[in-house]
Amino acid sequence: MYQISTVIYSFFYLNVLWCFFTLLGGGIFGLFPATLTVYTMLRCQLTTGEWVVSFREFWLIYRANFRPMIKPALLMYGVGYVLLLNNQYLEGLAGRPLGYVSLLLGLLFVAYCLIFFPVHAHFKLSFKEGMLKPFYVLMANPVLGMVSILMFLFSEWAVIHTAGVFLLFVISVPAYVCMRLYWLYFEKLTLKGM
Template sequence: MSRALYQILEWITRFAYINVLWVLFTLAGGILFGLFPATIAMFSLVRQWLRGNSDSPVLKSFWQYYKSEFFKSNFLGLFIYGISFIFIFNIFFLYANMGELLTWTTAPLLAGMLLFIMLLFYLFPTYVHFDLSIAQTFKNALLMMFVSPVHTVFIFVSLLAFYFIVYVIPALGFVFGASFYCFITVWFSLDVFKRIAEKKTR
């Protein structure tokens, strides 16, 4: 029992620590240029942990991923920033010109935003799991999203449950927000990757 409790506390500490590192390294890159290298570093470490490699020093590994993926991850970030800007611009434009009709006239736009959010569930796990170009990363993440609707639903449900917990205990959002999102998406994505690989071997 004490052994199990120790392991639980160790994992809790790890995820709190990596969440702090994610915040610090994001700030170190001026937020705009630090967000995606820090995110990729966090996803890379969590992927290692879930695959059984949890012995490497956290800070050293995080810094190595951050440095090595700085430019490529920011290139990925440019696409995400661009797509996000298009959605946000269109919402504000429609709201400014149509007012109360917004909810009826933006159905396709909101559907596109939903698809984009679901794509993000698989985008970072795909990036850290495969050695692909940015275009191939988007393509494969999109494929994962469409071939694994059940996993996508589980991700939604898990994140929604965490949202309600954070609503009751806001401090948990500051301590585990990014790392919990990372853990959930990587955990389910690894199962998707495994299933697809097994189908290919058959």
């Protein structure tokens, strides 16, 4: 019972820290470093088996990730905005056939975004490597990308439909599900020597 309450508290506190530091970074600029910090702390939990969620740890990781995450954040915001405009334009211009192509591109972008944070939490990468490696992982295992979308949506749905718990676990539970999935994949690659 104590372990269950520790896990619930850790998820809750991680979510509170994520909200606080996202706002501290000015919203759109704080979102990427705060989310990467959540994934990094979850990776630490997966590797050590211990929950170490503290304000100080979160701050240190967040501060180290703030500057390096600005360029990827701006690039991904830009790509997401272009895809959104493209979807609206193509649907209005040609109707359904091109709308499906745009939907497929949108799903690939969402899968890329879900892979982006676990890859950055697991590997220490430069800007160029950090933008390409999630794409390589997605192309090497597209099923894993689709499974991560489904698992993320399911965990998000479960959090939303659990009365009153939505704001308490909105990022921590879905992030844990995705990080666990990719952590297992990265461990399998490490065992194969890749």
